[in-house]
Amino acid sequence: MRRTVHRHLGKVVAGTAIAVAGTAAMVAITLPGTAGADESGGTGKAAGSTQQQAADGQGAAPGVVQQAPAEGEKGKGRDPLTDDETQRVERIAVNQQLLNSSENVEGKRGPQRLDVELANPGPSELDNPNAPRRADVTFYDYKDDTVVTKTVNLDTGKVEQTGTQHGVQPPASHAEDVEAAELLLASPLGAGLKADYKDATGNELTSPDQLLLTAMVYKATPGRQSGVFDQCGEHRCVRLFPKVKNGPWIDARDFVIDLSARKVGKLTG
Incomplete structure (x- = not known):
């Protein structure tokens, strides 16, 4: 591996050694920084299969009202959410209406789960050690490119607040990273990525599972793209x-990779 990388080193971009094999290029040491258009980014977060199934809207038949999920292990006060609480929040947040009216990154029924985190207490609850635990769960609805955030009260099991935003792009989830890689590999523009992978490993690149993936949200700069x-x-x-x-x-x-339109393009200049 070291011999392969050193053989192809030949160009330095933003302080990073870049190889020039294929259309894509192998980076020797550090993760590349951002450049060019206005971007906001973050690392993808791996999600357990149970959580992701909830986000993808699996396991609920149309017109069926599900029983409230069991509470499971509970945290206290400002403790981080437990796995049981996270799963419960997701199931409460994705009601039948949202499930049937939204799409995830694969175009399947149900919104794409992005993040679940402990919500901040209200102003009147700051000094209350017995204040209810709440969680904010954020989804992306690919049907109309909307970010949906729901605040769930873990004590009552009810959604207390729902917010929707357009034109807002939170960091990508792990499932979105994987789908972006799938689209790139299926595109003719993915030939360079495949060539570099084979050059580095001697094997064919056929699946995103062969890679460690990080993605950064990309926003176009008006007048430039x-x-x-x-x-x-x-x-x-x-x-x-x-x-x-x-x-x-x-x-x-x-x-x-435009996940909404399911298209891949290449920046120039």
């Missing part, structure tokens, strides 16, 4: 930073 990029910001778009498992980073920063 056109075509596949002009709706990025309204649409859910990302740039991928893939890494060979136990190997080098592969520089795929030139590629933008």
